[in-house]
Amino acid sequence: MSNLEGHADMVRLDLPLYDIVHDCVGNPGNADFIAFFNGNQFMVLADLFAAFRLDSDKSQTLYYETLPPGILAKQITAHGRLDIGSLQLHVNPDVFAAGHQEMQQLASHLLPPVPYAQNHLALVMPKGASNLATLSDLGRLSVRVLMPNPMTEGIARLARRALEMDGGPQLAKTVFEEKVRRQETVFTTVHHRETIPAIAQGQFDVGVVWVSEAMYAASQGFPIVWAPFPSHANPVGRYYIAALKQAPHPDTAQQFLRFIASQTAQDIYHRYGFEAPNQDTPFDGF
Known part of the structure; x- marks a missing residue:
C-alpha cells in the first residue's frame, strides 16, 4: 500500500518499488546549489551538506543526486536530462564528483578536478554462509x-583490475565475461541500492562493494558478513x-570545493569509512 500523506503545503507519495526515488534529494526547481555525487556516498551527504550550510556565508537550498558516475556523466552531456519512469528532469549541476575516468571523459565540461577522498574494495556475503577463501573463488x-556494471560504475573497473592482480587476466575474464554469459555473474544498475x-x-553468494558501503550496511543491521579484498589485490x-x-552557481561551487577539503568535511568522510586522499598511495585507476 502506498503512503499518500497530505498536508496544506505537501503531498508525499511513497510506493515501494514504484513511486519512490532515493537518489534525487531536494527541490531542483529552487536550489541554489546542485551537486552530482558517486552513489556510494549517499550515507555521507546529509551530514556533509548540513556542515556546509553552517560553513557557508549564506543559507543554501540544496539539490543533489547520488547515482552511478557513468549515469551522472551521461546526464551532464545530455544537458541535464534524467528520465525516471515517466518523470523527466532537466538539472545541470554546479559540481560533479566521480572517478578519474569520468573526469577525463567530461574534461571539456569541467574545471580542473581535485581528489577529496579514497576507498578500497570489499566482498559482502550473506550472514551464516560459508565465507569465500580467496578472490579466485x-x-x-x-x-x-x-x-x-562496468559500463556505468567505476568500482567495477577497479574490481576487474583487482581480479587481474590476484589471478591474472583469465580470472577477470571468467568473472566478467564467461560467468556473465552463464548468468552466474549479474551486473547491477545502481549497485549501492541493489x-x-x-x-x-x-x-547471490557474494557481491563487490566499497569498504565504506560494507561498514555502513553492517552498522544498519543487515545480515551480512564482509571482508576487504586481500592487500596484494586491493x-x-x-x-x-x-x-x-x-x-x-559558480561562486557556491568554489565555496563547496574549499569546504570539502576542510578538516570538518574530511572528518565526516572518515566517520563513514572513507580515507583522506593520499597522493603517495599507489594508484591503479578508477
Missing part, C-alpha cells in the same frame, strides 16, 4: 556473483570533484 562455477539487500536475502579508488564550467 569468484570464478568457481557454483558461486553466484553480483557485480557493479547489492546489500540482494546479498542479505541470499539471492587497488585504491580515488574520488575526484570538479566544478562545471557552466555551473549555475
Whole structure:
C-alpha cells in the first residue's frame, strides 16, 4: 500500500518499488546549489551538506543526486536530462564528483578536478554462509556473483583490475565475461541500492562493494558478513570533484570545493569509512 500523506503545503507519495526515488534529494526547481555525487556516498551527504550550510556565508537550498558516475556523466552531456519512469528532469549541476575516468571523459565540461577522498574494495556475503577463501573463488562455477556494471560504475573497473592482480587476466575474464554469459555473474544498475539487500536475502553468494558501503550496511543491521579484498589485490579508488564550467552557481561551487577539503568535511568522510586522499598511495585507476 502506498503512503499518500497530505498536508496544506505537501503531498508525499511513497510506493515501494514504484513511486519512490532515493537518489534525487531536494527541490531542483529552487536550489541554489546542485551537486552530482558517486552513489556510494549517499550515507555521507546529509551530514556533509548540513556542515556546509553552517560553513557557508549564506543559507543554501540544496539539490543533489547520488547515482552511478557513468549515469551522472551521461546526464551532464545530455544537458541535464534524467528520465525516471515517466518523470523527466532537466538539472545541470554546479559540481560533479566521480572517478578519474569520468573526469577525463567530461574534461571539456569541467574545471580542473581535485581528489577529496579514497576507498578500497570489499566482498559482502550473506550472514551464516560459508565465507569465500580467496578472490579466485569468484570464478568457481557454483558461486553466484553480483557485480557493479562496468559500463556505468567505476568500482567495477577497479574490481576487474583487482581480479587481474590476484589471478591474472583469465580470472577477470571468467568473472566478467564467461560467468556473465552463464548468468552466474549479474551486473547491477545502481549497485549501492541493489547489492546489500540482494546479498542479505541470499539471492547471490557474494557481491563487490566499497569498504565504506560494507561498514555502513553492517552498522544498519543487515545480515551480512564482509571482508576487504586481500592487500596484494586491493587497488585504491580515488574520488575526484570538479566544478562545471557552466555551473549555475559558480561562486557556491568554489565555496563547496574549499569546504570539502576542510578538516570538518574530511572528518565526516572518515566517520563513514572513507580515507583522506593520499597522493603517495599507489594508484591503479578508477
